[in-house]
Amino acid sequence: MRLKIPANFRIIRVPCTGKVDIIHILRAFEKGADGAFVVGCMEGDCHYNEGNFRARKRIEQAKLILDKVGVGGDRVKMFNLSSGEGPLFAQYAIEMDNKIKELGPSPIRLAKQKKNKNAA
Amino acid sequence: MIIAKKKPIEEIIGEVENFDRILILGCNECVTVCEAGGKKEVEILASALRMNFMAQGREKTIDERTLERQCDHEYLEEIRADIDKYDAIVSLACGVGVQFAAEKYLTMPLLPGVNTVCLGANEDRGLWTERCQACGSCILARTGGICPVSRCAKRVMNGPCGGSTNGKCEISKDVDCAWQLIVDRLKALDKMEDYEKVAPIKDWSTDRAGGPRKVTREDVKI
Known part of the structure; x- marks a missing residue:
């Protein structure tokens, strides 16, 4: 297919989005990520029946926490698609990339950069 | 737990x-x-x-x-x-x-x-409900294993009261009437004769009314 996707995100593979926990999302931001998106199977198509529903709930909770700590819940999003939908994956990646660029760098990343600059 | x-x-x-x-x-x-x-x-x-x-x-x-x-x-x-x-x-x-x-x-x-x-049970995924108030003198043997102390809003010992309607408590349509549950369970156990026995006045001194409680067991002390 050779689809173009933004090169500024890292793909972390999990056996099922049901494996993704709130802490995984929070850790990404704590380490300085500007955004994170979780891509699960279509709702109702989960091999483990409810893995993607579990993920959705956890993403919602992570959003609430990020809102409360001043990082912003908008930086996290969950998408659903089937494994055959490469173009849709590319589209979601571009959509997320645009959204994060619009939001700007995460306050955590800025704080880390400032700290490193002061240390240097 | x-x-x-x-x-x-x-x-x-x-x-x-x-x-x-x-x-x-x-x-x-x-x-x-x-x-x-x-x-x-x-x-x-x-x-x-x-x-x-x-x-x-x-x-x-x-x-x-x-x-x-x-x-x-x-x-x-x-x-x-x-x-x-x-x-x-x-x-x-x-x-x-x-x-x-x-x-x-x-x-x-x-x-x-x-x-x-x-003190409650994990009734369903994401749902925990109260089952015990640690009153200090358990009466579950007489009430079909359902506790009127923790589950009846009035803690009625000889119920139900007049607020019980269609198995629900008058405080909320989402709250089961504990005494309805007790009667249903006693019927299932074929122990309705227990329901006829009037409960004596409960000794609340073992509850919080008697102040902070403690259990001392000489048999396990070293």
Whole structure:
């Protein structure tokens, strides 16, 4: 297919989005990520029946926490698609990339950069 | 088990605002099972607090630790060697754990990270309901295994009262009438003769009315 996707995100593979926990999302931001998106199977198509529903709930909770700590819940999003939908994956990646660029760098990343600059 | 509910993060942020070195202390028992104060919740809270202060450009040490139990000397002793590293501890244990830790570490501020709710059961995924009020003198043998002390809003000993309608309590259509449940269960057990027996006046001195309670057992004391 050779689809173009933004090169500024890292793909972390999990056996099922049901494996993704709130802490995984929070850790990404704590380490300085500007955004994170979780891509699960279509709702109702989960091999483990409810893995993607579990993920959705956890993403919602992570959003609430990020809102409360001043990082912003908008930086996290969950998408659903089937494994055959490469173009849709590319589209979601571009959509997320645009959204994060619009939001700007995460306050955590800025704080880390400032700290490193002061240390240097 | 003891059921607890996470406190809102903003409340905890407010409590720890003035401390620079904080330990988030979880408990591996009841609060882990009811998903309020176990290792996972400790990780989440610690990460959220770190990010909150980082975003404000403030530097704080926020460490994580989860003990087997916080209501036992031997496990609480595990943190003694590290206690001087912190200015405050946020305990995600139930009220018992928070208080026991506070008694043990006299000069350490202890802040609760959960609201302790009741003694209950995990009725369904994400649903915990009260089953016991620890009244100190159990009457479940007579009431078909359903407790009117914890499940009847009036704690009626010979029910139901006039507020019972279609099996529901008058305080809310979502609350089962405990005495309806008792009658249904006694019927199923073919023990309706128990229902006819008038319950004697309950001795409430074993409940909270008699002041803080304690159990002393000479047979297990060393």
